[in-house]
Amino acid sequence: GPFNLLLTDIVLPGGMNGIEIAETARHLQPDIKIILSSGYAESVVANAEKTAQFGGVMTKPYRSQDLIAKIGLLLDTSPGHA
Numbered sequence: 001g002p003f004n005l006l007l008t009d010i011v012l013p014g015g016m017n018g019i020e021i022a023e024t025a026r027h028l029q030p031d032i033k034i035i036l037s038s039g040y041a042e043s044v045v046a047n048a049e050k051t052a053q054f055g056g057v058m059t060k061p062y063r064s065q066d067l068i069a070k071i072g073l074l075l076d077t078s079p080g081h082a
Contacts, residue, residue: 002029004075010038010047010057019050026054033074037062 006025008018016024022034036051038044039060044051051057058070 003032005033005035005071007035007037007071010036010043010051011040019047019054022054035067035070035074 003025006022008021010018012018012021018036018038022036025032025034034054036054036057037060038057041059044057044059047057055074058067
């Protein structure tokens with residue numbers, strides 16, 4: 001079945017990077033919520049235009065409560081929330 005949320009790092013070893021994974025996920029499931037993350041400032045700056053379509057990037061290190069808050073905000077389906 002469909003996923004509610006994708007959390008991926010931008011910089012990944014191997015084939016696809018996190019932005020490509022997010023774009024593929026959005027193509028397959030247009031309503032999926034996406035959180036991009038990165039510990040590399042240059043990857044955030046270099047990909048700012050692409051990451052904006054997914055709501056930006058959570059830069060590492062981040063606190064667990066900040067991640068929990070972001071997840072809660074994205075998955076909250078009540079009126080007035082994204």
